[in-house]
Amino acid sequence: MSAAEIMTGEGASLAIYREAPSLEGAQTSALGQFQCESADAGARLIRAAMERLKGEGFDAVLGPMDGDTWGKHRLVVESDGRPAFLMEPSNPAHYVAAFEASGLGIVSRYVSALRPADVEPSRSAAPAGLRLRAFDKVRAEEELARIHALSLSAFSSNHFYQPISLEDFLASYRPVLGVIDPELVLLAEDTAGDLAAFLFAVPNYAEGQAPKSVILKTYASRVKGAGSMLANEFHARAQARGFSDVIHALMHESNLSALHSDKTGGKVFRRYALWGGRL
Secondary structure, eight states: OOOEEEEEETTEEEEEESSOOOSTTSOEEEEEEEEESSHHHHHHHHHHHHHHHHHTTOOEEEESBSSSTTSSBOEEEEEOSOOOOTTOOOOOHHHHHHHHTTTOEEEEEEEEEEEETTSOOOOSOOOTTOEEEEOOGGGHHHHHHHHHHHHHHHTTTSTTOOOOOHHHHHHHHGGGTTTOOGGGSEEEEOTTSOEEEEEEEEEOGGGOSSOSEEEEEEEEESSTTHHHHHHHHHHHHHHHTTOOEEEEEEEETTSHHHHHHHHTTOEEEEEEEEEEEEO
16 A cells, blocks of 8 residues: 555544546545544545645545555445444544535445345356365465455456555455454365455454354455355355354445345445545
């Protein structure tokens, strides 16, 4: 992740990241680490940052975004009131009002959905020649390096995608290695032993030490049908472990994962947004 400059104003602060994903091909900076005491204070500082960046030759901004989409980004804009789940972003409502008053517009929307763990699995046929196994915590960094390599190719077409270094990727996952259940982090390998797909999930310890929900954080595949195979196995294991609900977390609303969640009983309980605009 690129270095950031902290910018402050009366009652607000943010960080400027000058190496950010591009908005519509423009030279773009990201505004992250956003805090404000009031919507007016936040909007004033966002506009001041935009003026500074325009003077530097930038053409667009995105925010809130801590550098790129691998870091913290987006704000909660709609919720049914349930508590935040583990690793979920949260924010006061006036942060949203600050971005709405800044002159920027929403450029990307996301959702989180909840579905029962016992919903009937997909009936699509599993691809031949793949071996499914659990994550090996003894070789955690080696496993994560393989997941990193597949992520770079699988997510390259995602909204505002930007590559992440292996070291930054490892640093982002190290804090959660102690709380994962390796039987809920699944890898599918082909006959040559190469990683064909992965699914990363973690119990929702925001509910306490005996959570009833589990978070499906992300999955990716380079083989047609492997994602459904892993999802079916994951949901079966989640149910067997006593989880009553599965959280399909932080999905872009147009992604296949969101469409699949909706078709398999997922009910949206939180919506998020990312803002951007030309300078």
